[in-house]
Amino acid sequence: xxxxxxxxxxxxxxxxxxxxxxxxxxxxxxxxxxxxxxxxxxxxxxxxxxxxxxxxxxxxxxxxxxxxxxxxxxxxxxxxxxxxxxxxxxxxxxxxxxxxxxxxxxxxxxxxxxxxxxxxxxxxxxxxxxxxxxxxxxxxxxxxxxxxxxxxxxxxxxxxxxxxxxxxxxxxxxxxxxxxxxxxxxxxxxxxxxxxxxxxxxxxxxxxxxxxxxxxxxxxxxxxxxxxxxxxxxxxxxxxxxxxxxxxxxxxxxxxxxx
Amino acid sequence: xxxxxxxxxxxxxxxxxxxxxxxxxxxxxxxxxxxxxxxxxxxxxxxxxxxxxxxxxxxxxxxxxxxxxxxxxxxxxxxxxxxxxxxxxxxxxxxxxxxxxxxxxxxxxxxxxxxxxxxxxxxxxxxxxxxxxxxxxxxxxxxxxxxxxxxxxxxxxxxxxxxxxxxxxxxxxxxxxxxxxxxxxxxxxxxxxxxxxxxxxxxxxxxxxxxxxxxxxxxxxxxxxxxxxxxxxxxxxxxxxxxxxxxxxxxxxxxxxxxxxxxxxxxxxxxxxxxxxxxxxxxxxxxxxxxxxxxxxxxxxxxxxxxxxxxxxxxxxxxxxxxxxxxxxxxxxxxxxxxxxxxxxxxx
Amino acid sequence: xxxxxxxxxxxxxxxxxxxxxxxxxxxxxxxxxxxxxxxxxxxxxxxxxxxxxxxxxxxxxxxxxxxxxxxxxxxxxxxxxxxxxxxxxxxxxxxxxxxxxxxxxxxxxxxxxxxxxxxxxxxxxxxxxxxxxxxxxxxxxxxxxxxxxxxxxxxxxxxxxxxxxxxxxxxxxxxxxxxxxxxxxxxxxxxxxxxxxxxxxxxxxxxxxxxxxxxxxxxxxxxxxxxxxxxxxxxxxxxxxxxxxxxxxxxxxxxxxxxxxxxxxxxxxxxxxxxxxxxxxxxxxxxxxxxxxxxxxxxxxxxxxxxxxxxxxxxxxxxx
Numbered sequence: 061x062x063x064x065x066x067x068x069x070x071x072x073x074x075x076x077x078x079x080x081x082x083x084x085x086x087x088x089x090x091x092x093x094x095x096x097x098x099x100x101x102x103x104x105x106x107x108x109x110x111x112x113x114x115x116x117x118x119x120x121x122x123x124x125x126x127x128x129x130x131x132x133x134x135x136x137x138x139x140x141x142x143x144x145x146x147x148x149x150x151x152x153x154x155x156x157x158x159x160x161x162x163x164x165x166x167x168x169x170x171x172x173x174x175x176x177x178x179x180x181x182x183x184x185x186x187x188x189x190x191x192x193x194x195x196x197x198x199x200x201x202x203x204x205x206x207x208x209x210x211x212x213x214x215x216x217x218x219x220x221x222x223x224x225x226x227x228x229x230x231x232x233x234x235x236x237x238x239x240x241x242x243x244x245x246x247x248x249x250x251x252x253x254x255x256x257x258x259x260x261x262x263x264x265x266x267x268x269x270x271x272x273x274x275x276x277x278x279x280x281x282x283x284x285x286x287x288x289x290x291x292x293x294x295x296x297x298x299x300x301x302x303x304x305x306x307x308x309x310x311x312x313x314x315x316x317x318x319x
Numbered sequence: 320x321x322x323x324x325x326x327x328x329x330x331x332x333x334x335x336x337x338x339x340x341x342x343x344x345x346x347x348x349x350x351x352x353x354x355x356x357x358x359x360x361x362x363x364x365x366x367x368x369x370x371x372x373x374x375x376x377x378x379x380x381x382x383x384x385x386x387x388x389x390x391x392x393x394x395x396x397x398x399x400x401x402x403x404x405x406x407x408x409x410x411x412x413x414x415x416x417x418x419x420x421x422x423x424x425x426x427x428x429x430x431x432x433x434x435x436x437x438x439x440x441x442x443x444x445x446x447x448x449x450x451x452x453x454x455x456x457x458x459x460x461x462x463x464x465x466x467x468x469x470x471x472x473x474x475x476x477x478x479x480x481x482x483x484x485x486x487x488x489x490x491x492x493x494x495x496x497x498x499x500x501x502x503x504x505x506x507x508x509x510x511x512x513x514x515x516x517x518x519x520x521x522x523x524x525x526x527x528x529x530x531x532x533x534x535x536x537x538x539x540x541x542x543x544x545x546x547x548x549x550x551x552x553x554x555x556x557x558x559x560x561x562x563x564x565x566x567x568x569x570x571x572x573x574x575x576x577x578x579x580x581x582x583x584x585x586x587x588x589x590x591x592x593x594x595x596x597x598x599x600x601x602x603x604x605x606x607x608x609x610x611x612x613x614x615x616x617x618x619x620x621x622x623x624x625x626x627x628x629x630x631x632x633x634x635x636x637x638x639x640x641x642x643x644x645x646x647x648x649x650x651x652x653x654x655x656x657x658x659x660x661x662x663x664x665x666x667x
Numbered sequence: 668x669x670x671x672x673x674x675x676x677x678x679x680x681x682x683x684x685x686x687x688x689x690x691x692x693x694x695x696x697x698x699x700x701x702x703x704x705x706x707x708x709x710x711x712x713x714x715x716x717x718x719x720x721x722x723x724x725x726x727x728x729x730x731x732x733x734x735x736x737x738x739x740x741x742x743x744x745x746x747x748x749x750x751x752x753x754x755x756x757x758x759x760x761x762x763x764x765x766x767x768x769x770x771x772x773x774x775x776x777x778x779x780x781x782x783x784x785x786x787x788x789x790x791x792x793x794x795x796x797x798x799x800x801x802x803x804x805x806x807x808x809x810x811x812x813x814x815x816x817x818x819x820x821x822x823x824x825x826x827x828x829x830x831x832x833x834x835x836x837x838x839x840x841x842x843x844x845x846x847x848x849x850x851x852x853x854x855x856x857x858x859x860x861x862x863x864x865x866x867x868x869x870x871x872x873x874x875x876x877x878x879x880x881x882x883x884x885x886x887x888x889x890x891x892x893x894x895x896x897x898x899x900x901x902x903x904x905x906x907x908x909x910x911x912x913x914x915x916x917x918x919x920x921x922x923x924x925x926x927x928x929x930x931x932x933x934x935x936x937x938x939x940x941x942x943x944x945x946x947x948x949x950x951x952x953x954x955x956x957x958x959x960x961x962x963x964x965x966x967x968x969x970x971x972x973x974x975x976x977x978x979x980x981x982x983x984x985x986x987x
Contacts, residue, residue: 063684113554118457129684139691145556146687155547159569168565169555173692219551226555229684368870372785375777376794379844382837383797386804386812393815446709454706463710470717472967474898476926477960480933481720484727527716534713558699581803588805590901591930617807617901624905629823632814639811643804650803654796 062089062260063129063146063229065110070124071289072105074117079105081289083124085279087230092252092261094275094298096268098318101281102290103264107232110262111147112140128229145169148228152235154215156207156222163203165218166190169226185225193221194251213244220251224259231255233263237270249274268314272302280310390640397633408630411623413601422638424601428518428613429642432593433586435522435607440529441579447530448537453563464538471531479595482524483514487596490523491515498608505605512610516598519607524592529582536581540574541567573656580653584646593618616642721964728961731954737962741911741923747938747947753959755913759922763828763907764897766917767835772889774836775843776878782844783851784873801841809837810902828917831907831924835896842895846888850881883981887974894970898963900926925963932956 065087072080080102087093087110095103108114109122112133126133133143156165166186170177177185186203190196195217199210207218216236223231233252237245252274255261265271271278279295294307305311312318391398397405402417413421451463491513498509511517548566557565568575593615599622600611620635627635682690736752744751778798782791813834817825854877862872878885908921909931923931933956940947948954 111554113550116550116553128688131685131688133688135689137689139689139696141556141558141695142688142691144554146684149550149554151547151550151554153547155545155551157548157551157565157569159572168552169557172555172557172561172695222551222555229687362868365868365870368873369785372777372781373790375774376781376786376790378774379778379794379797379801379840382840383801385816386808386837389812389815389819390808392819393811443709443712446706447713450706450710454703455710466717467713470713472894472971473720474900474926474929474960474963474967476898476900476929477720477724477964480929480956480960481716481723483933485719485723486716527713530713558695560699560702561695563702584803588803588807590805590807591926594901595930595933617805620807620811621901621904625908632823636811636815639808643808646803646805646808647800650800653803654799658796 062258064089064260065230066127068125070106070109070122070126072102072109072114073121073123075119078289081291083292085292085295087260087262088277089260090256090258091276092256092263092274094271094278095262095264095281096271096278096313097281097290098283098313100290101283103281104234105290106281107234107262107264110230110232111144111149113144113149115140145226146228147230147232148223148226149232150216150219150223150234150236153239154212154219156215156218158206158208160207161204162199162207162210162218165207166221166225168222189221189225192224192255193217194247194254195221211244213240213247216240216244216248217251224255228259230260230262233261235264235266238266245270272298278302280307280313282309282313386643390636390643394633394637394640396630397637400630405630405634409628409634411631412634418634418637421634422616422641424603425614425616425619425638426641427603429587429615429617431613432518432521432525432615433583435519436525436529436586437579437583439523439526440533440582443526444530444533444537444578445575447534448541449563449567451538452541453559453567464535467534468531470527475528475589475591476595478524478528479592482520482592482596486524487515487520490520494519494608506607508606509608511608512598515608516596516610517608518597518613521593521597524596525586525589528589528592529585532585533578533582536578537571537575540571544570573659577653577656580649580656584649584653587646587649588617588642590617590621594621724957724961724964727957731958732961736958740913742913744911747940747944747949747951749946749948749951751955753925753928753962755910756923756925756928756959757962758913758915759828759907760897760925762915762917763831763903763922763924764835764893766829766832767839767896768889768893770832770836771839771843771892775840776847776885778840778844779847779851780873780878782848784877798841798844801837802845804837806838806899807901807905810834810905812837813902813906826906826908826921827919828907828922831903831922832917834902834906835899838899838902839892839896842892843889846891847885850884850888851877853884854880883977887978890970890974890977894967894974897970898926898967900930903927904930925959929956929959929963932959
């Protein structure tokens with residue numbers, strides 16, 4: 061079920077402002093692709109084009125091609141709502157719905173398509189998803205408590221459970237651990253390693269060690285200067301990127317000389 | 320406020336007070352409470368100034384208490400009079416009833432008109448607020464909100480004129496149709512009065528009058544929905560409407576409830592539009608389409624007061640006291656919900 | 668794929684990616700579209716009263732609105748005479764509202780200063796809460812209160828301008844407090860601190876720095892509060908009464924006010940004209956009511972507009 065995504069000559073605009081320019085890359089299925097780079101280099105913007113979430117901002121548009129399994133994600137017959145169902149997303153700050161219980165949070169996406177889901181099916185989905193997100197053992201006794209009653213790290217794993225409950229092809233993560241403590245971060249990183257067996261994962265991170273630990277391939281984005289568009293500088297196997305990068309700026313960034 | 324041509328900004332200001340959960344009442348800075356050094360006469364001036372400010376603040380509390388006290392004082396002759404005295408002393412007082420029996424039907428009429436107004440206004444206001452906050456282009460949101468606020472600027476006596484001259488004739492066919500097709504329901508029992516000086520028409524006009532306050536509060540609350548939650552819904556593959564149902568409405572629920580209660584408070588006390596449109600009667604009838612069945616407390620006061628004798632005035636003030644207590648309770652409940660809102664609205 | 672979906676919808680082969688991405692749920696899509704239409708309609712529906720009311724008042728009122736109408740009272744006007752105007756009502760409205768503003772503005776501003784600069788503890792919390800509650804007092808109750816207050820000292824049947832002003836003040840004070848409070852809170856704290864650092868006592872800093880910075884906003888708030896109460900009818904009906912001639916003394920005698928005039932003319936209804944009477948207009952009362960309503964709306968809108976202009980052009984530069 062994990063699918064590959066191919067991006068070719070992608071430009072992202074906000075109105076007339078060119079935010080990201082000329083990105084070409086392939087995102088392999090069943091692997092973790094990390095996007096790194098300094099703040100404002102467009103890596104988050106780029107990530108959000110993968111499930112058309114950037115369209116939430118008025119005036120946002122893209123040029124170039126972005127295909128999943130050969131299907132243009134921006135084709136005229138493609139429904140952005142369907143795209144987001146196939147390409148799930150986890151955000152920087154945990155955002156469980158505060159008025160829903162833990163179980164309802166997990167089921168939130170499923171209920172959109174299937175209102176009359178039977179109780180036993182619902183229980184199965186909740187358990188599968190929470191197990192998949194390494195959260196089951198911690199919350200199995202209090203599934204009807206509000207999602208906001210969990211700790212930050214648990215909330216983030218709840219959000220991951222919510223995202224995988226709808227069985228997407230791809231999972232996007234926008235700095236999923238940056239708001240968490242080190243122990244919760246570790247739990248998330250372990251989870252990512254497990255999830256890549258089933259999903260194509262793209263993760264944006266500011267944390268170089270994290271990228272090195274969790275990802276198979278790493279893409280480095282950079283920006284020419286203020287008001288300049290962000291660009292993909294280079295992309296390679298993570299090990300290569302962190303040991304022998306081709307570009308000088310990649311080496312500078314990875315070794316902590318800027319950013 | 321009932322008859323008030325409150326304007327765009329005051330509504331907005333109240334709204335902000337409602338929507339932004341309770342501004343902290345403390346001084347905004349840690350500025351020195353008293354100057355470190357200063358001439359003695361300046362100290363005195365400073366103390367006088369702060370005393371004046373405190374007194375002004377207390378005036379609010381004193382005024383509210385005074386309203387209650389003076390109403391009770393003036394209502395006392397009627398409150399302590401026997402039914403016979405009331406019937407004999409007041410020309411329009413219905414025979415063989417107590418004061419409570421006199422207020423009862425009007426209380427019923429007041430609540431009935433307000434409930435109709437609320438039933439119409441809340442869904443429409445919610446729709447308008449959603450349109451402004453989540454459907455219309457962001458740049459237009461302010462201008463559109465201002466258009467709705469203009470409705471609050473119109474004096475209620477003008478609403479009365481408009482209700483009688485423009486709205487009522489246009490509603491008459493609809494009411495006739497309602498009574499013909501749904502007449503078997505007691506609410507719509509015919510024959511529909513013509514001209515439709517009935518409580519349903521009043522309810523519609525009241526609904527228009529409370530639209531702005533409900534819309535303004537709802538709009539503010541909807542706009543405060545955390546982006547995080549909206550994006551969470553969208554990222555799960557929700558359509559815009561599903562996103563609203565998953566994130567916006569649950570978040571705005573309590574704000575919407577308190578907005579409705581504020582609207583209810585206004586509808587309860589509205590006078591002129593009711594006075595000018597409704598053909599009054601003192602019954603507990605549920606027939607919304609029949610004339611001469613209902614009356615509201617406020618409209619009755621305005622109607623009888625100018626010609627009333629001292630005992631009559633006293634009786635009217637007693638009914639006004641009942642209205643005051645009810646609106647006060649509704650408003651305090653609304654504010655209480657608002658104050659609580661910040662406790663459970665918070666995302667994290 | 669989920670066991671769940673397979674059991675719900677048995678399928679031999681998996682849907683292709685293209686199917687997954689293009690085949691939206693038609694029911695969900697339809698709901699989304701329907702709700703978009705419903706929500707837009709709600710807005711459009713709300714415009715109907717606004718437009719129809721503006722048009723009705725304008726078209727019915729413009730005919731009689733003239734310099735003559737604005738400059739004469741109703742003294743000696745009776746029956747269907749093609750005469751009479753609203754000069755006395757405008758005068759009454761200006762006087763009654765003016766006195767109400769004289770009462771409300773100092774109290775309102777000082778209360779706002781108290782809440783923003785001094786208030787802490789239970790008293791401030793109570794004031795904040797009850798200012799909000801006070802905005803919900805029905806206007807007719809405010810009228811009854813003012814009447815009760817004065818009649819207790821001056822005997823029953825008191826009706827003069829100041830009684831009405833007190834009634835309007837009850838309605839106006841909370842509005843003034845709210846808007847002034849908002850304006851004072853917009854004044855950046857650095858300004859206060861800068862003044863304190865210069866050794867200026869707190870009360871002078873408030874007057875010369877805080878209030879002066881927020882003055883445009885305060886003036887705007889006051890004007891909007893005036894616009895808010897200027898159309899009040901019910902409280903004036905029970906406190907100031909009606910009269911046909913000019914009265915400029917707010918301490919004695921009934922006064923006519925514009926909103927009450929509208930109601931009064933409307934309530935008088937049609938004039939029974941004799942057949943063939945050339946000088947008798949059957950609808951004269953209603954016509955006057957419309958013209959006065961138009962005048963009232965114009966005054967309210969002008970106040971509104973002026974208030975917005977002031978806040979726009981003289982807004983403090985707070986860096987927003």
